[in-house]
Amino acid sequence: MKKGLIIGLLVAAVAFGAGMFFGRSGKQEMTISSSTQGASYSGGFKGEGGAATTGITSVAGPAPTNVVVVKDGESIQAAIKAAPKGTIIRVMPGTYHETVYVDKDDIRIIGVIEAGRRAVLDGEKKLNDAILYSGNNFVAENLEIRNYKGNGIMGQAGNNFEIRNNVIVDSGVYGIFPQLGQNGIVEHNVVSKIADAAIYIGMSDNILVAHNDVFDSVAGIEIENSRHAIVEHNYVHNNTGGLLAFVTPGLPIKDTVDVIFRNNFVVGNNHPNFGAPGSTVSGIPAGTGILVMAADDVVIEGNIISDNKVSGIIVTDHAHAQNITADPESEPNSDRVKILDNVMLRNGYDTITEAKALMLAEGKMGAKNLDIVRVGPSPGSCIINRHQYVTVGVSDFTECDFTNTSATVNYLLPPVPPREIKPGERGKVVYLGICTGCHTYNGRMIGPPVQVIQALYMDNPQGLADYIAKPAKKRDDYPEMPPQDYLDPETRLAVAQYMLQVTN
Amino acid sequence: MIRALVLLIAAIGTAGATGPAATDFTLNTSCPPGFEKTKAGVCELRTLYQFYDSLENRGLGGTRTALPPHRDGFTPYQIDLGRYLFFDPVLSGDGTLSCASCHDPARGLSDGRARSIGIHGEDAGRAAPTLWNVAFLKRFFWDARANSLEAQAPGPLYSPREMGNSPTQLLASLNGNATYRRLFQEAFPGQRGPIAEKEVFTALAAFQTSLVSLNSRYDRYAHGYDAALSDREIEGLNVFRSFVARCSECHTPPLFTNEQIAVIGMPEPEGHTFDVGAEAILHSPKLKGAFKVPTLRNITRTAPYSHSGAFADLRGVVDFYNKGRGNAVPKDMHLYLHWHISDPKLTDTEVDRIVDFLGALTDETFLPQTPARVPSGLAPTKRGE
Numbered sequence: 001m002k003k004g005l006i007i008g009l010l011v012a013a014v015a016f017g018a019g020m021f022f023g024r025s026g027k028q029e030m031t032i033s034s035s036t037q038g039a040s041y042s043g044g045f046k047g048e049g050g051a052a053t054t055g056i057t058s059v060a061g062p063a064p065t066n067v068v069v070v071k072d073g074e075s076i077q078a079a080i081k082a083a084p085k086g087t088i089i090r091v092m093p094g095t096y097h098e099t100v101y102v103d104k105d106d107i108r109i110i111g112v113i114e115a116g117r118r119a120v121l122d123g124e125k126k127l128n129d130a131i132l133y134s135g136n137n138f139v140a141e142n143l144e145i146r147n148y149k150g151n152g153i154m155g156q157a158g159n160n161f162e163i164r165n166n167v168i169v170d171s172g173v174y175g176i177f178p179q180l181g182q183n184g185i186v187e188h189n190v191v192s193k194i195a196d197a198a199i200y201i202g203m204s205d206n207i208l209v210a211h212n213d214v215f216d217s218v219a220g221i222e223i224e225n226s227r228h229a230i231v232e233h234n235y236v237h238n239n240t241g242g243l244l245a246f247v248t249p250g251l252p253i254k255d256t257v258d259v260i261f262r263n264n265f266v267v268g269n270n271h272p273n274f275g276a277p278g279s280t281v282s283g284i285p286a287g288t289g290i291l292v293m294a295a296d297d298v299v300i301e302g303n304i305i306s307d308n309k310v311s312g313i314i315v316t317d318h319a320h321a322q323n324i325t326a327d328p329e330s331e332p333n334s335d336r337v338k339i340l341d342n343v344m345l346r347n348g349y350d351t352i353t354e355a356k357a358l359m360l361a362e363g364k365m366g367a368k369n370l371d372i373v374r375v376g377p378s379p380g381s382c383i384i385n386r387h388q389y390v391t392v393g394v395s396d397f398t399e400c401d402f403t404n405t406s407a408t409v410n411y412l413l414p415p416v417p418p419r420e421i422k423p424g425e426r427g428k429v430v431y432l433g434i435c436t437g438c439h440t441y442n443g444r445m446i447g448p449p450v451q452v453i454q455a456l457y458m459d460n461p462q463g464l465a466d467y468i469a470k471p472a473k474k475r476d477d478y479p480e481m482p483p484q485d486y487l488d489p490e491t492r493l494a495v496a497q498y499m500l501q502v503t504n
Numbered sequence: 505m506i507r508a509l510v511l512l513i514a515a516i517g518t519a520g521a522t523g524p525a526a527t528d529f530t531l532n533t534s535c536p537p538g539f540e541k542t543k544a545g546v547c548e549l550r551t552l553y554q555f556y557d558s559l560e561n562r563g564l565g566g567t568r569t570a571l572p573p574h575r576d577g578f579t580p581y582q583i584d585l586g587r588y589l590f591f592d593p594v595l596s597g598d599g600t601l602s603c604a605s606c607h608d609p610a611r612g613l614s615d616g617r618a619r620s621i622g623i624h625g626e627d628a629g630r631a632a633p634t635l636w637n638v639a640f641l642k643r644f645f646w647d648a649r650a651n652s653l654e655a656q657a658p659g660p661l662y663s664p665r666e667m668g669n670s671p672t673q674l675l676a677s678l679n680g681n682a683t684y685r686r687l688f689q690e691a692f693p694g695q696r697g698p699i700a701e702k703e704v705f706t707a708l709a710a711f712q713t714s715l716v717s718l719n720s721r722y723d724r725y726a727h728g729y730d731a732a733l734s735d736r737e738i739e740g741l742n743v744f745r746s747f748v749a750r751c752s753e754c755h756t757p758p759l760f761t762n763e764q765i766a767v768i769g770m771p772e773p774e775g776h777t778f779d780v781g782a783e784a785i786l787h788s789p790k791l792k793g794a795f796k797v798p799t800l801r802n803i804t805r806t807a808p809y810s811h812s813g814a815f816a817d818l819r820g821v822v823d824f825y826n827k828g829r830g831n832a833v834p835k836d837m838h839l840y841l842h843w844h845i846s847d848p849k850l851t852d853t854e855v856d857r858i859v860d861f862l863g864a865l866t867d868e869t870f871l872p873q874t875p876a877r878v879p880s881g882l883a884p885t886k887r888g889e
Contacts, residue, residue, distance in 0.1 A: 101742055103567045128746035134566025150747035157565025173747050180565040205559060252564055252762040278829055279843050325840045326790035421555050432550035434719055436537035437869035486729035
């Protein structure tokens with residue numbers, strides 16, 4: 001008796017809080033749209049020349065002609081270290097126990113698959129990450145990665161990356177994790193048993209995630225604090241949560257904008273949550289198909305979303321997410337969510353108490369399923385053909401003024417060529433950024449005045465360039481100069497030429 | 505009227521003057537190392553990092569990533585005037601402390617203390633942060649309560665626990681000094697009337713933006729010279745940026761800070777009460793114990809570590825992170841610890857390698873020159889000498 005009263009009060013509180021009214025139950029007029037006709041969403045990205053969308057399928061530029069072959073028993077890293085930028089590292093089938101890092105541009109690590117045998121990077125649960133890259137135009141293909149503790153493939157700021165055709169199993173926190181990069185493709189990878197997100201796009205722009213098979217992980221594919229991402233044609237099954245578009249607070253890039261989730265299979269994501277305590281994903285209820293938290297302009301279209309026991313789609317904000325920190329600079333709501341036609345089957349058959357309370361509040365206590373839940377503010381959101389779904393919290397969504405995204409092919413960019421730097425400009429910057437620490441034009445510092453150097457080398461810049469690479473002690477009253485051999489020969493000559501013509 | 509007041513103050517200043525003759529001080533006409541003097545006569549920073557880009561122009565990423573937007577464009581005179589002010593104890597209430605007392609060039613532009621000590625010998629509560637690369641920062645103080653160098657300056661100047669000065673006394677001492685009047689006139693030629701706080705703060709900011717450290721061995725590695733780092737340091741770099749240790753998730757290159765405020769749950773030193781940090785500024789209980797992520801550049805030069813100096817050395821800091829999430833959180837307290845604070849279980853060797861790598865972030869080639877004498881005539885002393 002007493003218990004019932006408490007529940008009754010709770011329901012009333014929820015109903016009041018959600019601003020819903022029992023009296024308004026469902027005689028809305030049905031609006032029926034066809035997704036094969038009608039306007040198309042043009043996306044939020046404007047590239048060069050104003051094009052919102054491209055048909056680009058490769059972003060890393062032309063393949064290098066320099067090829068190095070690594071055989072079983074050899075080291076991939078040794079090959080990368082010896083390779084000039086612009087090299088294909090061809091890795092033959094075999095087992096490699098190493099952490100591979102790539103801090104130069106245009107390196108492609110491409111496995112050779114022979115009768116199903118792959119090049120396997122095996123961390124044996126001892127090594128941290130399989131591949132770390134910070135170079136631009138990075139490609140990783142055809143590899144198998146197992147038993148690492150950190151990440152399978154992790155990028156830090158490399159642009160124009162392509163990560164495809166890899167098999168990644170039980171390799172730590174993230175399977176594939178490009179971070180702080182622009183213009184990348186993650187496709188045709190099979191990723192499983194990952195303790196956070198199998199594929200995690202973090203703080204990156206202009207991304208395509210397509211044709212991947214991700215399963216048995218806490219999160220399938222997560223787009224976090226990123227802009228202009230398309231996630232399509234992926235098979236996302238038996239994770240705790242399938243597809244995620246998040247703004248995580250406390251990161252230096254504060255928003256997630258313009259994400260299209262389309263034509264994916266999001267099936268049976270009911271895996272018990274094994275996320276690390278304190279991680280953001282540890283709060284995801286097992287049985288979540290698609291989760292949008294504080295991300296803006298997320299389009300959900302053409303997915304088959306089935307058998308996710310809590311809900312097919314959850315749209316929420318920071319205030320309703322458990323145990324996450326505050327960030328005054330992050331806008332906490334999921335603005336302008338756009339839900340188009342999706343096939344939704346058997347979702348929400350064993351949902352969480354909070355969702356049941358919301359269903360009660362909307363007078364939907366009889367429903368056996370739940371396709372879409374919205375909690376927290378979601379201004380400017382829209383939906384089409386809402387009558388086909390079992391929903392809570394979407395009654396204030398407007399009718400979308402488009403029915404499909406077919407006008408938006410993808411958001412990739414042509415490979416961005418490296419910035420051309422004229423030798424003179426490089427010489428000046430090296431002179432000011434390095435040489436002036438010890439030399440002034442006409443005064444005594446740690447090294448002799450530039451005027452004195454000019455008198456000695458005026459017609460011999462190459463001589464000066466050679467000297468700074470391998471200095472010898474020349475003056476009793478000055479310390480010996482440290483070698484500047486870390487500058488390449490062209491830069492040494494450029495800085496020598498610049499130094500010989502400065503006038504103050 | 506103002507003119508008369510200036511003359512009056514000048515007269516008082518001259519009457520009481522005991523310092524060096526005004527003509528002894530001249531302002532440098534050249535820009536500091538690392539800066540180009542433009543046709544407009546201002547100093548602009550030049551670094552190899554300007555040849556790179558960064559996502560959303562935020563200056564965060566990996567090896568060859570551009571720096572964040574920065575402050576520069578001051579004149580050589582403003583920078584050099586700022587240098588005199590920075591080293592002059594006349595800026596403190598009793599003439600015993602200069603900015604350099606706690607931001608000492610000989611101690612990594614910090615002071616080697618767990619927490620700084622103010623003019624009355626009082627514990628200032630928090631450690632003096634290094635000033636290296638402050639030109640790139642948007643937030644100042646451990647609790648991020650100021651958003652510019654100019655807004656930061658009055659904090660230590662007027663705090664009774666730090667330099668203990670007042671605006672009235674500060675401006676009276678500067679306006680009472682013929683040398684400073686002349687130097688301010690040279691640095692701010694358009695400015696009429698007595699020296700004002702605004703010029704003082706601008707000059708201090710100008711000087712501090714010249715404290716740039718971007719020529720470490722790590723930088724040589726980042727610009728493409730593999731041999732700049734030893735095998736141990738590269739191993740350390742790879743642990744540092746691995747997703748097991750996750751150091752670089754917040755201490756992100758190229759500045760080795762992402763400038764966010766984060767709840768880490770570091771211990772306070774013995775007998776020191778819990779510091780709520782940014783909670784008090786942002787009034788957000790979820791940010792209890794949150795502090796700004798500090799840069800790691802020149803980190804070997806600035807022991808002890810943390811906002812209150814709980815760690816004597818770098819190994820102690822890395823050990824703290826390795827002991828696992830929440831290991832030093834007071835028992836009766838709930839903190840919203842940052843999600844990257846995990847339980848990395850690094851081996852002893854991996855911890856050592858991280859420390860090795862941090863040693864590669866040292867570069868003090870642009871260390872400013874301490875003036876032999878300062879316009880007030882006070883000894884540019886440092887506490888402890």
